[in-house]
Amino acid sequence: MDPLSRLPAALRDVPYAGARHPGAAALPGSPPYDVPPYDVSAGANCQLYAYAVLRHFGREVPPLRSAELWADTAATARAEPPGPLDLVLFDAGEVPGRPAGYGAHVGVYLGPGQVLHLCKEAGRPAVWSYADFAERPRYARFLGAKRVRGAGVSR
Numbered sequence: 001m002d003p004l005s006r007l008p009a010a011l012r013d014v015p016y017a018g019a020r021h022p023g024a025a026a027l028p029g030s031p032p033y034d035v036p037p038y039d040v041s042a043g044a045n046c047q048l049y050a051y052a053v054l055r056h057f058g059r060e061v062p063p064l065r066s067a068e069l070w071a072d073t074a075a076t077a078r079a080e081p082p083g084p085l086d087l088v089l090f091d092a093g094e095v096p097g098r099p100a101g102y103g104a105h106v107g108v109y110l111g112p113g114q115v116l117h118l119c120k121e122a123g124r125p126a127v128w129s130y131a132d133f134a135e136r137p138r139y140a141r142f143l144g145a146k147r148v149r150g151a152g153v154s155r
Helices: 046-056 066-071 130-134
Strands: 076-078 087-091 105-111 114-117 126-128 141-148
Touching: 046 105, 046 114, 066 087, 066 105, 066 141, 126 130, 130 141
Parallel strands: none
Antiparallel strands: 076 141, 087 105, 087 141, 105 114, 114 126
């Protein structure tokens, strides 16, 4: 079964919108989208999309940017190996003068060989393998995985 088919329609057809990220200002007259419940109906970047998916499964993540997520120890813990519904981060390698995780791409680990994510290239939610990420220079390095504290592992 296609992993996307298990999500509600509101999470299957989210358009990529790079400007809609944690910390970005909401459009005038619209609700904030970078605080729970993470309104992604008008689009999202990778982080907001991943957080909305986790929220659908009862896991709350604060609106952290990728470097903040990677450094966070209050809401998340590093997960090795990743388990279903852990957040996984990919990047092109270290960025001089920036913290680890700066600019990293965030997805949701579904299981062996499957990461649900939203990116500009795909335009809509997609499931890629680790090899798919490795083929693209900006996602070539698997930085690591983070598990929402108190969530356990859904296997």
